Amino acid sequence: MLWRIAWRNLWRHRTRTLTMTSAVAFSYGLCLFSMGLGDDGHQQMLDEAAEGAGGEILVHADGYWESKSSDLLIRDASGVLATVESAPGVRAAIPRMIINGLVSSAVGNRMLFLQGIDPQRELALRDLSEHLELGEFLDETQRDDPLLLGAVIVEKLELDLGDRVVLTATQPDGEVTRALFHLTGIIETGLIDVDEMMGITTLDAAQAAVGAHGMVTQIGVMADPGLVSDSVAEQIKVVTRASGNGLEVLTWQEAIPEMVGFIEVDDAFLYIYLVVIFAIVAFAIANTFLMAVMERVREFGLLNALGLKGRGVAGLLLTETLLMTTLAMAIGFVLGFAGHLAASHWGIPLSIYGVENMEVSGVDFASLVMRSKLNPMKWLAASILVALVTIGSALYPAWRASRLAPSEAMRFFG
Amino acid sequence: MNETNQETVAPATWQNGALIRLRQITRIYQEGSLEVLALRGVDLDIAEGEFTALAGPSGSGKTTLLNIIGVLDHPTAGRVEVAGQDIGRLSKGDAADFRLGNVGFIFQAYNLVPVLSAYENAEFTLLLRGLPAPERKSRVMPLLERVGLGEMKDRKPHELSGGQQQRIAVVRALATRPAIVLADEPTANLDSDTSAGLLDLMLELNQELKTTFLFSTHDPVVIQRARRVIRLLDGRVTGAEVLATV
Numbered sequence: 001m002l003w004r005i006a007w008r009n010l011w012r013h014r015t016r017t018l019t020m021t022s023a024v025a026f027s028y029g030l031c032l033f034s035m036g037l038g039d040d041g042h043q044q045m046l047d048e049a050a051e052g053a054g055g056e057i058l059v060h061a062d063g064y065w066e067s068k069s070s071d072l073l074i075r076d077a078s079g080v081l082a083t084v085e086s087a088p089g090v091r092a093a094i095p096r097m098i099i100n101g102l103v104s105s106a107v108g109n110r111m112l113f114l115q116g117i118d119p120q121r122e123l124a125l126r127d128l129s130e131h132l133e134l135g136e137f138l139d140e141t142q143r144d145d146p147l148l149l150g151a152v153i154v155e156k157l158e159l160d161l162g163d164r165v166v167l168t169a170t171q172p173d174g175e176v177t178r179a180l181f182h183l184t185g186i187i188e189t190g191l192i193d194v195d196e197m198m199g200i201t202t203l204d205a206a207q208a209a210v211g212a213h214g215m216v217t218q219i220g221v222m223a224d225p226g227l228v229s230d231s232v233a234e235q236i237k238v239v240t241r242a243s244g245n246g247l248e249v250l251t252w253q254e255a256i257p258e259m260v261g262f263i264e265v266d267d268a269f270l271y272i273y274l275v276v277i278f279a280i281v282a283f284a285i286a287n288t289f290l291m292a293v294m295e296r297v298r299e300f301g302l303l304n305a306l307g308l309k310g311r312g313v314a315g316l317l318l319t320e321t322l323l324m325t326t327l328a329m330a331i332g333f334v335l336g337f338a339g340h341l342a343a344s345h346w347g348i349p350l351s352i353y354g355v356e357n358m359e360v361s362g363v364d365f366a367s368l369v370m371r372s373k374l375n376p377m378k379w380l381a382a383s384i385l386v387a388l389v390t391i392g393s394a395l396y397p398a399w400r401a402s403r404l405a406p407s408e409a410m411r412f413f414g
Numbered sequence: 415m416n417e418t419n420q421e422t423v424a425p426a427t428w429q430n431g432a433l434i435r436l437r438q439i440t441r442i443y444q445e446g447s448l449e450v451l452a453l454r455g456v457d458l459d460i461a462e463g464e465f466t467a468l469a470g471p472s473g474s475g476k477t478t479l480l481n482i483i484g485v486l487d488h489p490t491a492g493r494v495e496v497a498g499q500d501i502g503r504l505s506k507g508d509a510a511d512f513r514l515g516n517v518g519f520i521f522q523a524y525n526l527v528p529v530l531s532a533y534e535n536a537e538f539t540l541l542l543r544g545l546p547a548p549e550r551k552s553r554v555m556p557l558l559e560r561v562g563l564g565e566m567k568d569r570k571p572h573e574l575s576g577g578q579q580q581r582i583a584v585v586r587a588l589a590t591r592p593a594i595v596l597a598d599e600p601t602a603n604l605d606s607d608t609s610a611g612l613l614d615l616m617l618e619l620n621q622e623l624k625t626t627f628l629f630s631t632h633d634p635v636v637i638q639r640a641r642r643v644i645r646l647l648d649g650r651v652t653g654a655e656v657l658a659t660v
Contacts, residue, residue, distance in 0.1 A: 001534070001541045004530075005527060005530065302527070304510060305486055305519055306513070306542070306586075307510050307513050307514025307543075309507050309510045310507070312542075405487070
């Protein structure tokens, strides 16, 4: 009977019920949607960070990351590459030659951050051909001295596709050398710092340019899905230590700790946002229920006068809350899930919010397209939390209702 | 129907085997810094099967007295017994149990649960007592038929007239077969014909079921239908009259 009374009471006070239900439903739906976006954003940030660093784990000659010295190279590149690939949990190992030098044309010269890459292996981390604006990517050209340059460098040096440029850089032995390249493509990332300095060539061409045949600066490592980069890094340390090479093994978090801080702050803001939503909902519901109790003093007094005990009166109010919460959460789930599906399908580009140049430690976030990622356990936890907050907010009003003296509640005084 | 036989008797000595026994009942309400003396040393005995009116002007203490007998309120001082049990200091939970087991209420404003049908309202107290559905039905339906509302059992209170709602309240009060039915100004919101019909019904049920009826009123027409009248003024019993004997 209490269930029946509770359910009918909800619809007797239709406006109040709809107001409260919509508040809970909207907040819960928004919470689920925000969590979906937040989780996807978090994952994208991790992916972008790993991509920006060059891999989830980085292997260099010992001391390179700190000094960026051109003489600190992995001398036995193929041997170390094979060793790294043999470590448990390694999905891909990506060798790179990194050269800091000067690129010159007939009209001038610019600083250049040149990466010599293996295009096929690089695909395990990123597809750099996405940024190709003009020309051919490395695996499309027939030239053995191809060079892709950032759009800003090309503009400053007044270059056209096919033009020759000269790279001036330091050899591993400290001697300065020059090498000729042909401009085969122009890349544009949208990040000014990158487009002003970025150059890409093949691993072979980069090694030949500085006379470092068989050597690499860096091996980027991608771990198997689901594995923590820390544990894979430890495995790599074990196998490379055994091979006796003087190597440093860093996770991307160790390589760019400021990015970790940025992501933690971003996560914290999301949680604060959710806490604020919950607090507003809880406060609104508690107030509405308290007002409802005050409006219904006579009704509760009557039930008590007829023999329903205080805990029964409280139970009635909590039953109403439970029913309303269930209804609201069902609606909220539909709203949140619809938002999740829409965001997953279409995505929300950060650029539509005017984010044009958002870069942290060389990692571009402006081009991120926010989608929604469903994490069932997190959704379940959020749902339980919303239910607890909603029902919890009715506890005080229910306690007040249970304490009403029936004679005062019914205002008997003759 | 009633044979008038006016006789003034001392309330405390009216009957020795009283169902309800009040001794020196005082009730003081605190209204801010003011003390309101609602009852001032009331002595009263009510015997089983009585059909008695508490008469007096507004503010005389009628409702306060009904509240104390129905354990909706506690006396500030004095002793109140029902069937020999001291009910003046029951806890809230025990008071609710006592009301559920012993008292039926009829209120001036009907006070039906608005979201329940006539039948559901009538069976509400039986449900609280945990009676199974067939027994609830066997108790409620004859009473509904008896008050002429068997056909309207599925109607909600707002679909019934005031008199019909009050008859449902009577059924609800009697469904648990209580020892006492307390009615606070039960006819105050009804027209004279409906009031007369309701009083006839209450009196018939009183005679059929031997249930004790105690009701408050200040309406002289209603007072004349009682078999005994207790007069109250300013929180004191000023007199009692036996108007009729069965």
